[in-house]
Amino acid sequence: MPSDPRIELALRAVAAPIDRYRSAVVTTVEEVRGYLASHRSPTESGDGNTAARLGAFAAGRIDYARFATLLTEAPDDPERLRKVEKAFDILRVIAAGDEDLFKIKVKGGARLGAAVAKRLAEMGRGFAAARVAGMATAGSLNSGSAEELLAPMAFERWSAAERRLAPPLVVELEGADLHAGDLVEFMDGNVKILLLVNGESTPAPLAPLITPGTFVLQTGDDTGLGRFAEHEGPAVAALVPEDAARFIHDPARGANLWDRIEIYHAPEKEPRRSVGGRSVSQQKQELQQLLAMGKAPVEAAASVADAAPVTAVAPSGPVSNQVDKLAAWLLSQADLENIG
Amino acid sequence: MATKSKTAGKGTRKRAKDEGREIIRVSEHTAEIVSDSGEGAQKCGQIFGAVCAKMGNGAWTVEIIPAEIQPPPRSKAGGSGNRVRFGTERITNWGDATNLVVAFNEQVLLGRHELDALADDAIILLENMWATHPDPDIQQQWKEALEALSTRNYRIIEVPMEEECLKIVEDPRRGKNMFALGLFAFIYDRDLELIRAQIAHQFRKKSEEVYARNVLLMEAGYAWADANLDFRIEIPTVKSDQPMVVMNGNEAIGMGAVAAGMELCSMYPITPATSASHYLSDVFDKFGGVVHQAEDEIAAVGVAIGASYAGKVAFTITSGPGLSLKQEFLGLAVMVEVPLVVVDVQRGGPSTGLPTKVEQSDLLAAMFGQHGDAPHVVLAPATIEECFHSMVTARRIAETFRTVVMVLTDANLATGVQPFPRPELDPRWQQAPVSLSPIPEGKPAYDWDPRTGLSSRRVPGQKDGMHTATGLAHNEWSKVAYDPESHERGCRMRSRKIAVLQHTLRAPEVYGEESGDLLVVGWGSTKGAIEEAVDRARAQGLSVSSCHLTFLSPLQPGLKEIFRRFERVMTVEINYSDEPHDPFITDENRRRAQLCLLLRAHTLVDVDCWSRVPGQPLRPGFILNAIRERLAMGVGV
Structure with missing residues (x-):
């Protein structure tokens, strides 16, 4: 059992995605087991195998030996069988793996992205193995050595379907090593990454990951973890220190950015020292960005109006966004109380 | 009171x-x-x-x-x-x-x-x-x-x-x-x-x-x-020492389809078959399957044929009137040699007939309903447990022989509930249906083995397997061919497959003594009632046995030999037949029950029949009366 209660909490949160992944792997294991059972042993490839394929209804009604002579499959060549057997072993190891398979601890000073990429690539061997098994059963496994086909498979090589079946990861790391950019490439399919942040972190380290389809959560407890696990799409969450912001960006909550973001705790104190190479100024901007994203246009426009020197700066966002803000500001200036 | x-x-x-x-x-x-x-x-x-x-x-x-x-x-x-x-x-x-x-x-x-x-x-x-x-x-x-x-x-x-x-x-x-x-x-x-x-x-x-x-x-x-x-x-209960499941025949068909690795059920609602697709609608997608409700019966079978042609494991489910509508497409499936499982949950007919009531009157339509010569396989589970397992066998035969396999159940099996041992699933039931290996150079679309009529399956996208699928008469390259040799050869190859399947079948078992005064032959859901009637007759000292057929096309081998060991052979069926003593009925014009007709044609044995169409399952007591009556008529085939 994990000694850190946060790890326990995190593993509980990703239990359902782990079950889904395991279920997919176990199903594949059984399919490959069936393939091997029917192709591996010369004794099994005779009557017993024919009987198994025909099912119980055929018992006593079909002469298996005669029926077997009609099955047109060419005998498997040993090399192909070896590949499938190796794929089977890989899948069985993954299917039998305990929860450690879904946990990573990033050493202090190491890159988060590299650690995640390495673990996903290792788990990608399961997908590679499933591909090999699929090719074998479809009769198209002809070229490539087992080592080539069954090597760790980087996330960038995963198909869309495989990304939808991605295993969840619980990653423990120092706050100083939490660089959101490291995770951008993994935010696809149904990838779920839950970060356990130790020590000091920046106030809104995950804010840069907010995109319309990505569930992003910073929390100090189990708030939002249920929605994180259930989200149909990529999701990242972090259990952050007390002085960091806490917010949920849930794509299911609406089309507008401000509808999707719920900030339920903003740090009272401003950052005072650099963390992990990010300066105080950078940390402030990170937090301002989060707060701005969470505001509806009227509020945003009003705050823009209050800070006149900033409005003088040339707009840097998309034109449509600036137009929206301007429209909202004009609306806020109009006296609507006397109308009608 | x-x-x-x-x-x-x-x-x-x-x-x-x-x-x-x-x-x-x-x-x-x-x-x-x-x-x-x-x-x-x-x-x-x-x-x-x-x-x-x-x-x-x-x-x-x-x-x-x-x-x-x-x-x-x-x-x-x-x-x-x-x-x-x-x-x-x-x-x-x-x-x-x-x-x-x-x-x-x-x-x-x-x-x-x-x-x-x-x-x-x-x-x-x-x-x-x-x-x-x-x-x-x-x-x-x-x-x-x-x-x-x-x-x-x-x-x-x-x-x-x-x-x-x-x-x-x-x-x-x-x-x-x-x-x-x-x-x-x-x-x-x-x-x-x-x-x-x-x-x-x-x-x-x-x-x-x-x-x-x-x-x-x-x-x-x-x-x-x-x-x-x-x-x-x-009524004392006896706990089974093995895990049991309880379900009706339509659920068993649906569950059997899942277990058999089927991927598509294309159907149009019709009593009494609909509940099978209702069951599948609830569970099929969890196993990667799809239930497609088409706009009509014809489209339903068309979709199933198309999916199967593309390499999927597809089946369709229907009842009498739906079977009539599907017949032309079933001929196409036979002609193009697309594996297809068709479940027909029989009800009373003809026309709209008795939608909710049982009958076994689709046998001949299932076998011969298509125009031209369209040989295919027809089998009939006799129990709810067999409804489940028949789907696995039907799929395997359909794929091995590249043909249509019809599974005939009926309203009695469809709605009846019976406990049976929980099936032990085998992953080999779900084996991938096609090999995508490139086609060796020079191999035609139908590389018929001249001895067996069997050929390997081609699916769209397979390297060097491109061909035109056609319901027109075609040669082994799947090119339209009207010449006498090509059509003759195609018909022969498709027919040969059925003979080859028959060659793999075993003779049916005889329930009771291997010889005697009367052999009762049945098929489908009447098995339990027939065997109970035979048990009662034997308990009364009558020399009666029974034989239940599950393969109806091709028929299991050895029937003639079995029939010869009995003085009289009689089928018991839930479809119409004339009574021998009815007005105008002679031995020459008498319309006999459907299995009876088949058995007479195949064995040249003077098989008799007793059949009823009450819209209900047959009662063992009624069958016993018929047995007594036939024995009283004297022996001698």
Whole structure:
């Protein structure tokens, strides 16, 4: 059992995605087991195998030996069988793996992205193995050595379907090593990454990951973890220190950015020292960005109006966004109380 | 008011007193509930049947279904309900007569009485609200009905169901069924926890409140019976030493399709097949399958053929009228050699016929309904368990022989519930259907083995496998070819496959002695009733055996040899045949039952037949009478 209660909490949160992944792997294991059972042993490839394929209804009604002579499959060549057997072993190891398979601890000073990429690539061997098994059963496994086909498979090589079946990861790391950019490439399919942040972190380290389809959560407890696990799409969450912001960006909550973001705790104190190479100024901007994203246009426009020197700066966002803000500001200036 | 105290049931009857109550011990009993349509009697029977099976009784349930969706209330023909035959031993059919019935009005009961469905000494628990109904006509009907019922030895117990249910619900029409379930639960001493669990399962899509109300009603029925009945019926249960499952035939077909690795069920709703696709709609997508409801029967089979051609494992499910519509496309599947499983849940015909009632009259249509020569496979499961397993075999044969395999079930199997050992799933059932290996150079689209007619399957996208699929006559390259040799060869190759399959089949087993005076031959759902009739006949010293056929196209080998060992051979079927002594009927013009016709043609043996089309399963007692009658006619084929 994990000694850190946060790890326990995190593993509980990703239990359902782990079950889904395991279920997919176990199903594949059984399919490959069936393939091997029917192709591996010369004794099994005779009557017993024919009987198994025909099912119980055929018992006593079909002469298996005669029926077997009609099955047109060419005998498997040993090399192909070896590949499938190796794929089977890989899948069985993954299917039998305990929860450690879904946990990573990033050493202090190491890159988060590299650690995640390495673990996903290792788990990608399961997908590679499933591909090999699929090719074998479809009769198209002809070229490539087992080592080539069954090597760790980087996330960038995963198909869309495989990304939808991605295993969840619980990653423990120092706050100083939490660089959101490291995770951008993994935010696809149904990838779920839950970060356990130790020590000091920046106030809104995950804010840069907010995109319309990505569930992003910073929390100090189990708030939002249920929605994180259930989200149909990529999701990242972090259990952050007390002085960091806490917010949920849930794509299911609406089309507008401000509808999707719920900030339920903003740090009272401003950052005072650099963390992990990010300066105080950078940390402030990170937090301002989060707060701005969470505001509806009227509020945003009003705050823009209050800070006149900033409005003088040339707009840097998309034109449509600036137009929206301007429209909202004009609306806020109009006296609507006397109308009608 | 109990008018008599006699009860009935098969087996040794021992009586004992338990706190003043009579305990009737029997080895089996048949109970039924009958009501107007819409009063939930079927649900009550389904729950009761499932509970009996789960407690360790052998069971076989049959739905009592009116031919119309909403027949007039209180009509003799409009009775709806469920008949549950259960016992200590395995039960294989619905038996002869009901021993105990709960009826919601005297008219539906009268309907059952007139059908001779009730044992002479049946116990009847009858809703008594009609005796004092404000409408004098209804009161009169009540009196007349009871008078008619008094001609038999029934023990009638009036039950104030309406009055009791009104204590719990405002509309007893939506509650009497659970009250009746409580009556059954008390009388047969059923496990109340199991009943509650079964109610929860039955109403799993409803609110907690609905569940609680139904349990209250069931408990009220139980309490009423405890306070007012002076008897209970004990049928020992025997827990199976292996895990069992309980389901009806349509669910078994659906579950079998999943287990067989099928990927597409393309269908159009039709009674009595629809519930199979309803079941699949709930579960199929969890296993990667799709249920496609097409715009009509023809489109449904077309989609299935297309999916199969593309390399998927597809099947379609229908009933008689739907089978008629699909025939042209089935010819296409045979011609293009696309593997396809077709399930036909037979009902009474022709035309719209008897949509909710059982018949075995599609056999010849299934075999010969397509124009031209379209040889394919027809098989018929005989039990609900076989409904499950037949799907695995059907798929394998369809793929091995690249042909259509029809699975003929019927309304009796479709709606009947029976426990059977939980199947041990084998991943090899789900093996990928096609090999995508590149096609070796020079191999045609139909690389027919001239000896067997078998050829390897091509699917779109397969390297070097490109060809045009056509229902026109074609050569081995799948090129349209009208020359005499090509068509002759194609027909021969497609036909040869069926002969090759027949070569792999074993001779059917004979139930009973290997030779004798009479052999009864059946197929499909009549197996249990036929074998019970044979057992009874043999117990009476008659020299009778039976033989049940599961492969109908091709027929299993050795039939002629088996038939020769008996003085007389007779098929028993649920399809029409002329009686030999009817007016104008001669040996030359007599229309015989469908399997009989096939057997005569294939074996040149003078096979006789006894068949009925009552819209009900055959009763073992009726079959026994037919056996006696045929034996009395003398022997000699």
